[in-house]
Amino acid sequence: MSSLFGLLNVGATGLHAQGFGMGVASQNAQNANTVGYTRRDVRFDPISPPPDGGGGVAVRGSRRVMDQFLERRLLGATAAKAEASSRSEALSVLDRVLADVEGGLGASLDDFEVALSELTGRPADPATRGQVLATAERLAVAFNQAAQEIDRTREDIDTQIEREVDGINETLRSIGELGVQIQKSEIGGREASDLRDRRDQLVRELSEKLPVEVIAEDSGAVQVLLGGGPSLVNPDGSVAQLSAQPDATTGAMHLFRTTSGVDQDVTAYADSGALGGLVAARDGALADSEAALDQLAFDFAAAYNTAHAAGYGTDGVSGRNLFTPIAAVDGAAAAFSVSTDVLGEPDRLAAASDPALAAGDNRNALALAALADADIARGGRMTAQESLGALVSEAGQAIRGAHLDADFADDAAAQIQSMRDSVSGVSVDEEMIALSRYQRGYQASLRVVQAADAMLQELVNLGR
Amino acid sequence: MRVSDSMMHELATRGVANNRESLFEAQRVASSGMRVEKPSDDPVAASLARGTKSRERRSDAVAKISNEAVDRLQAVDDTLGNVGDIMSRARELAVQGANDHVSANDRSAMASEIAALRAELLNLGNTKIEGEYVFSGLSVDRAPFDATGAYLGETQLKEIEVGPGLRLATQVSAADIFGASGGTNPFTALDDLEAALRANDGDAIHASIGGLSASVDQIANGRANAGGQQQALMQAAAAAERVRDEAIRRRADLVEADPVESFTDLVKAEGALREALAIAARMPPPSLAEMG
Numbered sequence: 001m002s003s004l005f006g007l008l009n010v011g012a013t014g015l016h017a018q019g020f021g022m023g024v025a026s027q028n029a030q031n032a033n034t035v036g037y038t039r040r041d042v043r044f045d046p047i048s049p050p051p052d053g054g055g056g057v058a059v060r061g062s063r064r065v066m067d068q069f070l071e072r073r074l075l076g077a078t079a080a081k082a083e084a085s086s087r088s089e090a091l092s093v094l095d096r097v098l099a100d101v102e103g104g105l106g107a108s109l110d111d112f113e114v115a116l117s118e119l120t121g122r123p124a125d126p127a128t129r130g131q132v133l134a135t136a137e138r139l140a141v142a143f144n145q146a147a148q149e150i151d152r153t154r155e156d157i158d159t160q161i162e163r164e165v166d167g168i169n170e171t172l173r174s175i176g177e178l179g180v181q182i183q184k185s186e187i188g189g190r191e192a193s194d195l196r197d198r199r200d201q202l203v204r205e206l207s208e209k210l211p212v213e214v215i216a217e218d219s220g221a222v223q224v225l226l227g228g229g230p231s232l233v234n235p236d237g238s239v240a241q242l243s244a245q246p247d248a249t250t251g252a253m254h255l256f257r258t259t260s261g262v263d264q265d266v267t268a269y270a271d272s273g274a275l276g277g278l279v280a281a282r283d284g285a286l287a288d289s290e291a292a293l294d295q296l297a298f299d300f301a302a303a304y305n306t307a308h309a310a311g312y313g314t315d316g317v318s319g320r321n322l323f324t325p326i327a328a329v330d331g332a333a334a335a336f337s338v339s340t341d342v343l344g345e346p347d348r349l350a351a352a353s354d355p356a357l358a359a360g361d362n363r364n365a366l367a368l369a370a371l372a373d374a375d376i377a378r379g380g381r382m383t384a385q386e387s388l389g390a391l392v393s394e395a396g397q398a399i400r401g402a403h404l405d406a407d408f409a410d411d412a413a414a415q416i417q418s419m420r421d422s423v424s425g426v427s428v429d430e431e432m433i434a435l436s437r438y439q440r441g442y443q444a445s446l447r448v449v450q451a452a453d454a455m456l457q458e459l460v461n462l463g464r
Numbered sequence: 465m466r467v468s469d470s471m472m473h474e475l476a477t478r479g480v481a482n483n484r485e486s487l488f489e490a491q492r493v494a495s496s497g498m499r500v501e502k503p504s505d506d507p508v509a510a511s512l513a514r515g516t517k518s519r520e521r522r523s524d525a526v527a528k529i530s531n532e533a534v535d536r537l538q539a540v541d542d543t544l545g546n547v548g549d550i551m552s553r554a555r556e557l558a559v560q561g562a563n564d565h566v567s568a569n570d571r572s573a574m575a576s577e578i579a580a581l582r583a584e585l586l587n588l589g590n591t592k593i594e595g596e597y598v599f600s601g602l603s604v605d606r607a608p609f610d611a612t613g614a615y616l617g618e619t620q621l622k623e624i625e626v627g628p629g630l631r632l633a634t635q636v637s638a639a640d641i642f643g644a645s646g647g648t649n650p651f652t653a654l655d656d657l658e659a660a661l662r663a664n665d666g667d668a669i670h671a672s673i674g675g676l677s678a679s680v681d682q683i684a685n686g687r688a689n690a691g692g693q694q695q696a697l698m699q700a701a702a703a704a705e706r707v708r709d710e711a712i713r714r715r716a717d718l719v720e721a722d723p724v725e726s727f728t729d730l731v732k733a734e735g736a737l738r739e740a741l742a743i744a745a746r747m748p749p750p751s752l753a754e755m756g
Contacts, residue, residue, distance in 0.1 A: 029753075032469045039468075095502035098510075106514050110521040117522060120624050121529030121634070124596065124604060357618065360596060360604030366625055372522065373628045385518045389511040396507025403504060414478060418471050425468025432752035 004459065006055060007452040013056030014445030017044055018438045024062045025434040032426040036201030038064040039426045040193055061190040064197065068216070070420045071200070075207040075214065076272075077413040082208040083277035084409045088402035090281035093153040094289055094395040097146045106388055108142035111135040113385075116369040119351055123362035124314075129346035133338065136322065140337045143297050147333035150290045157282045161244045161253060164209055164275050171206050172232055172239040175199055175224060180237040182220035192220065211272035227269035230257050242266075252283045285398035290333070292391045296377050298332035300384055301325065303376035304368065305339075311350030311364025313342075318355065320348055322368075469748075476744040483737040490733040494726045500719040509718045516715040523708035529624050530701035533634035537694045540598050540636055541687060543591045547641070548683045550581050550588070551650055555676040558657050562670040571669075575661035582654040586613065589642060599638030608638055613651025615644035626700035633693060641686035648678040 021042045031037040043060035100106045112135040115128070122128040178199040185192035203224065206212050211227040217235060224233035233239050240259045247254055255270050256263045270276050301323040308322035320341035326332045342348045350368075352361035377387035493499055503510045557574045560566065566574075589599055589609040596604035601618030608617035619639045623631040643649040653675040660668035 092504075095504050098503045099501060100510065100514055100517060106517060110518055113518070114521050114525040117525035117625075118529055121532055123622075354602070357602045360600070360622065361602045362622055362624075363602075366623070366631070369625060370628075385515065389514040392503045392514055393507045393511035396503030396505075396510050399502075399504035400507055414474070418474065421468045421471045421474070422466050425470045427466065427468045429752045 004452055004456050007455075008449060010056035011445050011449035011452060013047065013058065014448060015442060017057040017059050018442040018445055020059045020062075021438040021441070022435060025431045025438060028426045029428055029431040029435075032428050032431075036197055036204065037426070038066050038193070038197055038200070038424045041065050062193060063191050064193050065424055067420070067423045070416065070423060072214070074413070074416050074420050075204065075212060077409065077416045078204060078207045079211040079272040079276070081406070081409040081413040082274040083272045083280070084402060084405035086274040086277035087281045087284075088277075088399065088406045090153065090157055090278055091285050091395075091399045091402050093149055094285065095399055097149050097289075098392050098395055100392075103138070103142065105142045105146050106385075106392075108135070108139040109384060109388060112139045113369070113372040116365065116372070119349070119365040120362045120369050123351040123365050124359050126346055129349050129351070132349055133342065133344070133346055136338045137343075140323070143293070143333045143336040146293055147290065147297075147331075147336075150286055150293070151334070154282055154286055154290075157278050157286075158246070158253070161275065161278050161282075164278070165242050165244050165255075168206065168209050168275070169241050171202055171209075172224070172241070175202050175206070175222070176233050176237040176239040178202065179221050179233065179235070186220045196220070207273065209273045209275050210270055211276065226257070226266055227271065229269040230264060230266050232257070252287075253279045255279070281402075285395060288398075289391060289395050291329075292387070292394070294329050294332040296333070296384060296387050296391070297336040298326050298329045299377045299387075301332070301336060303371055303374070307364070307367050307371055308342075308350050310353075311367070312352040312355045312358050312361075313345075313348035313350050314352070314358045315347060316355035316358050317348070318350060320350060322349075472749055473747065476740075476747050479740040480737070480744050483733065483740045487730075487733040487737050490726070490730040493721045494730045497721055497723070497726070498719055499721040499726075506719075513715050513718045516711045516718065520708050520711035520715065523704040523711060526624075526626055527701045527704040527708060530626055530632075530697045530704060533624060533632075534694050534697045534701065536593060536598070536634065537636065537690055537697070539593050540591075541690055541694070543588055543598065544636070544641065544683060544687045544690060547585060547588050547650075548680065548687065550585050551653075551676060551680045551683060554578060554581055554654055554657060555673060555680060557661075558669055558673045558676055561657075561661055562666060562673065564666055568664040571661045571664050575658045578654055578658040578661065582613075582651065582658065585650060585654065586611070589613075589638075598635065599642070601635060601638065609642070609651070613649060613655070615639060615642060617644075619645065626697070626704065630700075632696055632700060634697070636686060636690040636693065640689070641683055643679070643682060647682050648675050650679040650683070653679050 021044075024040050024042045028039050031039075040062040042062050045058045045060050047056045047058050049055040098105065112132075115132040115135040118128050119132050178195055182192050182195045182199065185195060199222070203212065203214055203222075206224070212232070213225045213228050215223040215225065217223075219235075221235035221237075222233065223231055223235050226232050231240065232242075240257045243256050243258060243263075245254055245256060246252065253267070254265055255267045255275070257266045258264075267279070270279070302325075305321045305323055305325060309319050312318045313320065321339035322342060324335070324337045324339045326335050351365035352358040353363035353367075354361050372385070373383060375382055377384050378390070382390065492501075500506045500509050500513065557578060561571050561574050586609055590607045591598050597606065597608055597617070599617060600606055600608040602620045602622055603616075603618045604622075606616060608615060610616060615638070617638055619637070621633040621635040621637060623633050625631050639645040640647065642651075653672060656675065657669065657672040660672055
């Protein structure tokens, strides 16, 4: 049996330990709603009785309860969710641009074709001629607006990418600094749970922007890898910096990692997270739609100009353009406009095939109207309407795909989050039970002190 | 499974959020009556709907210009009727005038009437409707007949396209009716008759009857052809209207919501949200914390 004073000490370690336990349980309960908080459990070790030790209980500190495997999966799911939702948000502009509404591209194309068709019936009627020019102008506006909206969205995305990259660099530095702090704090052997929580929360935030993988070392140091490839944060706390730059020729966005002054193209690794989603939207469906729109505008202007130039206005003059000739496919939709050859001059519309019959001849109008059924778009495989329909379908699929991906990723992330919370989340009830357990333990320790005190009292009285 | 507090709250939050989203979509469909408003609602349907809209508008335009052509041909038909009447009257006069008992004076009076009829025929030949000479073919701004009755118009007729590659003429062939392309020229026939009457030449008057009869037949044939053109254009208009109506129906099938279905969906979504809210309203769950 240990000494009576030793017994007092045993009681004291118990009081300290139960108090510590209550502290941890209270902290857990208080942080039930704290984002990124991982519940702690208490580590007690028995102290061997004399002669080996003093007896009682030793507090080994608290430790975060977590499953590394789930944490890793959560990072992946978070990145996938952010990718799909930012992609779907960025693509929503196409839904607006290509919606089949009054004044939209499709309706304007209809109006123009209908006006030409009516021109074949009334080639000499000034009102009908005016209608053709008016609808041609509206079609031009529709092309311009669609191109501008997509362009503006891509510019917005560029700004957003720049901001995200700045934020990412900031986060990378913080993670590196925290890694160093954690290593220093844990030299004593106790886990720096709060610092680790903060670091893990930062990594989670990072995973919303980029796909990241974390390799944790026992020392508390971490290495953060981009998409399982290049390192962003090294165990020694040094970090790489990212930058985004569009390619000079293709215009596609590229992501670079700069370490000690050397740039490495890491675009291929950044295929997830909000940044991955933005790049995918920008250089995927948005670029494709813009290119398809440009091609359609280019082909359309060329085909109608050729047919129009062959005919004669009521003044017997031929060789006029209906639309301003477009030099390059790139930017054609934005440049699409009614030619100054005919602008505001309905008489100059070339409805006639014979200058001598310019007043009543509708044969060139027939040729122009027939272009609606001619395969003038997509390399001579589709009519203008079919090409627009194909664009609607392609863009629609891209947006719908993004929506579905977002829904799926959202569910998957929620499920993994739930699994993670099942391990690491706080249950207030559990903490309540823990509180009463430590309360009971505290009472027991007090009894030990009381008993030792009573025995000491009796021992002292014995000497009187 | 161990259930943390955040799991319960997250479950309730997601339940409410998902059901609100479903209800919002059901409301959108029910209030707009449109299942597909944006390409992403149903990419394939949206793409097909674009085609149906184009078909609807263009068929409508074809029906419109076809019906306008029918109206114009109808007006031309009235004119042709008058032309026919003139030639019939001239033949009547020729038959009367050919009788040997008719005096030179009477023949002279008949000749004057023929001259008036000829003037009227020239007038009718140069009929304008909506500012265009109807018998000029494509040269609508040029009078088709000069004072001698020579045809100055175009034989090429104005056509419209009523279907891909399918064109119908919207003008009558004045050349056929007025004999510019190898038939009988009514002006010449009248001139001959007038000259014969004035010359008081019974044989010549008799001889002119044949030409006049041929001219009457020729005009009757021309009217029949014009009627056939009208018929063809009316059929084309009706066909275009059928295509248009079919396109409208098809489009409705593609993009519009079935009212019964959309209302049922709305009710279902409301019910689901109500249940999710009832669950959320029971938060927080019973806990030791409240049982102190």
